[in-house]
Amino acid sequence: MNETGTDRGDRAAMAALGIDPADFVAADEEQWSDAEGGGGDAAPPAPTLAVVGRPNVGKSTLVNRLIGRREAVVQDIPGVTRDRIAYDALWNGRRFTLVDTGGWEPDATGLQAAVAAQAEMAMRTADAVMLVVDASVGATATDEAVARVLRRSDRPVMLCATKVDDDRLTSDTAALWRLGLGEPYPVSGLHGRGSGDLLDKILEVLPESPRDDIGTGAGGPRRVALVGKPNVGKSSLLNRVSGEVRSVVHDVAGTTVDPVDSLVELDGEIWRFVDTAGLRKRVRTASGMEFYASLRTQAAIDAAEVAVVLIDASEPIAEQDQRVIGMVEESGRALVLVFNKWDLVDEDRRLAMKRELERDLVRVQWAERVNVSALTGRAVAKIAPALRTALASWDQRIPTGRLNGWLSDVIAATPPPVRGGKQPKVLFATQAQTRPPTFVLFTTGFLEAGYRRFIERRLREEFGFAGSPVRLSVRVREKRSRKR
Missing domain, CATH: 3.40.50.300 (P-loop containing nucleotide triphosphate hydrolases)
Known part of the structure; x- marks a missing residue:
């Protein structure tokens, strides 16, 4: 059974506590959505x-x-x-x-x-x-x-x-x-x-069915978007994992313009990899061919289940790298950071990179990380386990009873900060959806952003969610006017 939003068990538990979801309003930018990602059976192969x-x-x-x-x-x-x-x-x-x-x-x-x-x-x-x-x-x-x-x-x-x-x-x-x-x-x-x-x-x-059919299983291959700034080696990596020259590779940055779709067998499993155009500018400031390439890249991220963000390990992490990671994070997709060109990294660069990760990528410490070389094939086989871990977290659902029992212990140890002379209480929590995991807290008052980050951090410590963003939404109970 696949239920979304507050399922029947959640509603029964809330009713037992005297909680009516209709009494609550969203207290932050995250809206409580009942829609869950995922599709049905894959369509048969086409000629x-x-x-x-x-x-x-x-x-x-x-x-x-x-x-x-x-x-x-x-x-x-x-x-x-x-x-x-x-x-x-x-x-x-x-x-x-x-x-x-x-x-x-x-x-x-x-x-x-x-x-x-x-x-x-x-x-x-x-x-x-x-x-x-x-x-x-x-x-x-x-x-x-x-x-x-x-x-x-x-x-x-x-x-x-x-x-x-x-x-x-x-x-x-x-x-x-x-x-x-x-x-x-x-x-x-x-x-x-x-x-x-x-x-x-x-x-x-055209024939009724294709000559060469690759079996992908009943659910179809998982969709992976290869994204990053120009010339970080996205096309080289796709060629390496596919075992053929699937994308044009050249020293000129920005060789790829359209997203390139490929079925790739990696670690005994078929994946659908999409090589995308390198993102130079923000979509609003890009023009011409670059503008449309940026739109296609954003669409490829939205259509994917997990994004592999390639970063040139031989160079300092740039603002462009952070912007691409931000796009993936905002889209709610699972995330794997692949540091390419590791064959060019020496000991000094490793030390500098450790400081950059702590400073520039602190907001995505939860992302899976792999160090590879698309040129030599070093550690490319490690990408598939990282993808599986990220997707498992993206699909993970926490039972409501276990979630509330854990949350009660956390709040008892560290209560929410007082706001306006009153301390808000968390009445109930539920996981509204997966893909990405989205949690809703029903409270009597607003929860500070710092406290929400604290709850998210403790969620990850308890339940994992490696490689997946976690969204936390707060719904505050409205005050009812007293009837005379």
Whole structure:
């Protein structure tokens, strides 16, 4: 049985004490919520369509149109998308996955070569491939080179002519037959022209179920967000734990723009890792591509169950690191701090880091900590046990009887401070929800912030909650006017 808020046992116990929840009002910013996180059974695996093409042909705009929402980061410059990004789509009652890729150029070098490699990997792992060509430009030498590779593919391939915003360009798409990939389907990703016909064709091409299915169990994999400031090694860590080049890694900070979703087997369990864009600025002050990347990162944190915050152990803890940790804490997600680049840490840096932890991260002393090196693979295996500990704390529920018995002893030893000449009494306590653990204290008066922190600290000493935030809410009994 899964009950939230004050369950029947809580209400009966409160009634026996003469306590009516309706007589109490929230005395702080935390509202007592009856909603509890967690979903039902995982949906069955869906077939995958890889969307490929040269840079700046409108792949991400088209993907946003086909999935019916603005997910992929779009900007009027080439090369915004670099990794392969998976998005869930639904059309005519059928689910499938669209994989947006970076611009594919067969003879690319440097960073663009890594982007092209991601597109090639998407093609090899997808159930079908869609080549996107800019109809306003026509088939270029790069398009022809890509088409030659696709003609040798053992996957079904379809051709999409995008940026067909009016009838004048429709006739020009006939010239794309020479690519040898069959009928080109004209569509406008910007206006939606022809998108319905394209979606119908996609359903015809895709199989009913994916070729390669990874079993994840009835409940589905736990969702893990990799977050941190730019260039701390998030993509390198994802590549290390996944055992493949899943994210583009480059010396240039900010290589990742869209969140990169990956199913990863770690310590005998399947996890869903999401690599996110490095957060440089506050969302309010960011602009352009950086603004949308920040929004996607915040959404990835909100959608996750546990966040892995990567910190560069070779450098002093920065304000940016603290801001990212604050985002995770405010979202109420379980937290694991991973100090990366440990292979670069010497004895002097370890001593300095100990002082920084005591000074800068004192508010998240409860977080799980792991020291790793994504480059060498050092201690990466320790991440999975830390994730399990944090998630177990995040899901933990304390029985009401045990909670109140413990709280009575704590208050007897250390009563609340007097306020306004009166000492408030704690009448009853209950755990209103999990994910994160949220406790409600029913009192006769306001409890000072310092005393609430004291209660939280004692809660952690008694019940653990390692790796999970704990929220404490106070509800003060309203004074009833005397009836004459």
